[in-house]
Amino acid sequence: MRRPSFVGAVRAEAIKVSHQLSFWLMIAGGFVLLGISVVGINTVGNLPDTARTDPSGFVRQMLDVYGTIFQIGSGIVLLIVGSRLIAMEYSSGTVRVAYARGVGRLQLLLAKLVLLVIVGIGLLVGYLLVVGAIVAALYATWTGGLTGLGTLDAGLKQDFGYWLLVQGISIGVVILLAAAAAGLGRSLAFAMAASLAFFPVDNFLVGIMALAARATRHDSPWHNITEYLLGPNLNIVLNVIEPDHLGRAAFAPPLNPVDGRHALIVIGVWAVLFAVIAIGRAVRPDVLE
Amino acid sequence: MIGAQPAFRAIGLSKAYGKRLAVDRLDLQVDRGELFGFLGPNGAGKTTTIRMALGLIAPTNGTVEILGAEVRHNRSKVLPRVGALVESPALYGYLSGRNNLRVFGDLLGGVPEKRIDEVLEIISLTGRDKDKVKTYSMGMKQRLGLGVALLNNPDLLILDEPANGLDPAGIVEMRDLLRSLAAEGKTVFISSHVLSEVQQICTRVAIINHGKLIRLAPVHELLDAPGEFEIKVDSPDALVVALRLQPWGQEARVEHGLVITRAPQGRGRDLIAFLVQNGHQPDSVGERQRDLEDIFLSLTGDS
Numbered sequence: 001m002r003r004p005s006f007v008g009a010v011r012a013e014a015i016k017v018s019h020q021l022s023f024w025l026m027i028a029g030g031f032v033l034l035g036i037s038v039v040g041i042n043t044v045g046n047l048p049d050t051a052r053t054d055p056s057g058f059v060r061q062m063l064d065v066y067g068t069i070f071q072i073g074s075g076i077v078l079l080i081v082g083s084r085l086i087a088m089e090y091s092s093g094t095v096r097v098a099y100a101r102g103v104g105r106l107q108l109l110l111a112k113l114v115l116l117v118i119v120g121i122g123l124l125v126g127y128l129l130v131v132g133a134i135v136a137a138l139y140a141t142w143t144g145g146l147t148g149l150g151t152l153d154a155g156l157k158q159d160f161g162y163w164l165l166v167q168g169i170s171i172g173v174v175i176l177l178a179a180a181a182a183g184l185g186r187s188l189a190f191a192m193a194a195s196l197a198f199f200p201v202d203n204f205l206v207g208i209m210a211l212a213a214r215a216t217r218h219d220s221p222w223h224n225i226t227e228y229l230l231g232p233n234l235n236i237v238l239n240v241i242e243p244d245h246l247g248r249a250a251f252a253p254p255l256n257p258v259d260g261r262h263a264l265i266v267i268g269v270w271a272v273l274f275a276v277i278a279i280g281r282a283v284r285p286d287v288l289e
Numbered sequence: 290m291i292g293a294q295p296a297f298r299a300i301g302l303s304k305a306y307g308k309r310l311a312v313d314r315l316d317l318q319v320d321r322g323e324l325f326g327f328l329g330p331n332g333a334g335k336t337t338t339i340r341m342a343l344g345l346i347a348p349t350n351g352t353v354e355i356l357g358a359e360v361r362h363n364r365s366k367v368l369p370r371v372g373a374l375v376e377s378p379a380l381y382g383y384l385s386g387r388n389n390l391r392v393f394g395d396l397l398g399g400v401p402e403k404r405i406d407e408v409l410e411i412i413s414l415t416g417r418d419k420d421k422v423k424t425y426s427m428g429m430k431q432r433l434g435l436g437v438a439l440l441n442n443p444d445l446l447i448l449d450e451p452a453n454g455l456d457p458a459g460i461v462e463m464r465d466l467l468r469s470l471a472a473e474g475k476t477v478f479i480s481s482h483v484l485s486e487v488q489q490i491c492t493r494v495a496i497i498n499h500g501k502l503i504r505l506a507p508v509h510e511l512l513d514a515p516g517e518f519e520i521k522v523d524s525p526d527a528l529v530v531a532l533r534l535q536p537w538g539q540e541a542r543v544e545h546g547l548v549i550t551r552a553p554q555g556r557g558r559d560l561i562a563f564l565v566q567n568g569h570q571p572d573s574v575g576e577r578q579r580d581l582e583d584i585f586l587s588l589t590g591d592s
Binding site for chain 1: 344346364366367368369373376377380382383384388391392393395396397398400437441
């Protein structure tokens with residue numbers, strides 16, 4: 001008699017994701033978005049000059065632009081795929097079929113998280129390949145070849161490492177957010193709404209806090225609150241952990257200056273909170289779905 | 290001696306939701322190879338009992354043993370040997386029938402494609418296996434749900450309303466399938482409200498109401514119990530009054546112009562003698578054929 005296995009559970013999740021039409025539509029949408037980004041970059045007047053005179057600066061600017069696009073795009077994809085993967089089990093009642101056959105509750109949740117991490121890594125690798133090709137093509141078009149890229153400064157490798165780290169952190173946090181929202185509502189509609197609304201609300205709160213500070217003529221506690229919001233810390237984390245980072249956060253940073261250690265701790269605490277909610281709801285003794 | 294252990298055993302099983310007892314100290318044993326019917330009106334506690342048996346909800350008191358092992362602490366060991374269909378079939382509508390079986394097969398540690406083909410054949414979905422489940426009829430979904438339960442050839446099948454949504458031909462197929470599974474030595478535990486089906490396929494039944502076991506007996510024993518007689522007379526109301534004065538006639542009543550009553554010691558000839566002696570010449574007297582539905586309704590007080 002066969003017994004439930006973790007590898008089997010991950011394989012089952014892979015079948016589910018690979019047959020989600022919405023997943024492939026989002027990937028196709030990503031390609032369209034990248035095409036639009038090329039048109040947009042072509043209209044930035046000083047970029048060809050930067051490419052010719054400062055190849056490293058050009059690559060850093062590309063990392064900033066495409067890093068932001070990836071953070072938003074992969075975040076949306078993972079939140080939707082994650083919500084569907086976890087919350088739909090509750091909505092459709094399939095979770096009881098799995099549990100009733102002896103599949104462990106944590107085992108099932110972990111299989112879903114592992115599959116989402118694999119999807120996240122796959123998105124990142126695929127994105128890097130496509131964006132790498134786009135950047136190389138733009139560079140070659142503007143400078144007449146790729147030879148200039150051989151003179152990139154040594155610090156760029158380290159900066160790329162930070163960039164990868166931040167993308168990894170972002171992937172991990174959105175996966176846990178999707179799992180927490182799915183566990184909390186145990187319904188697809190709630191999970192989608194809650195997880196997709198989280199970051200816009202989080203970023204919007206910075207504006208609200210700024211207005212509150214103006215209205216009360218006191219920065220405290222309004223500015224202090226923004227130091228502990230997840231979105232603003234994710235927006236600023238690359239800037240504060242990477243030495244001499246020149247780019248600005250595309251979205252709202254905390255209203256008080258924070259350092260890299262603070263940003264990483266705040267993000268870590270939020271991640272742990274999401275994980276605790278997801279696990280706590282998954283191991284709940286009674287399954288009534 | 291593991292083989293001698295009952296397939297299913299509930300010991301003092303209770304489940305309370307607040308002050309309401311959904312299942313109340315239920316003791317039940319199903320032996321291996323039995324086709325067992327679990328009956329009760331809506332809200333009687335059938336599904337709650339099944340959910341506790343499958344480890345989906347925690348009992349307030351008592352335990353469930355399946356195939357000789359207590360379920361709650363042996364889930365991963367015991368439950369893979371159980372195939373279950375709980376309430377409506379839960380499936381992935383955007384996947385095909387075959388991919389649904391693949392997904393649940395992978396969850397069970399991997400089921401060979403050959404077995405998936407076999408199951409599709411058993412549940413008569415071979416020609417529709419590549420269609421999305423959301424295009425299936427209720428009966429097809431029910432059959433696929435049963436297919437999921439059969440995937441890894443379980444020793445015990447727990448089926449909650451397996452005939453739901455099936456057409457008459459599908460019900461006959463389901464009946465034959467369950468019988469053949471029992472003939473292979475598998476235990477089949479069916480919760481159903483289609484009492485005629487249970488009567489036809491089950492060897493023993495338990496009837497619960499308000500969470501309590503009110504009857505546990507072989508089907509033939511229930512059906513062979515002293516039955517009731519239908520009497521056609523000119524003045525049924527007067528006869529009912531006379532019958533209710535007798536210790537064996539307390540339940541006499543009029544239904545559709547006929548008097549329904551038990552007989553002295555269950556014997557028709559004694560009933561006729563009583564009628565004649567008391568001046569109620571009958572136009573006809575006939576033994577009423579009892580079926581499981583009559584017994585169920587009389588036991589659950591819903592008649």
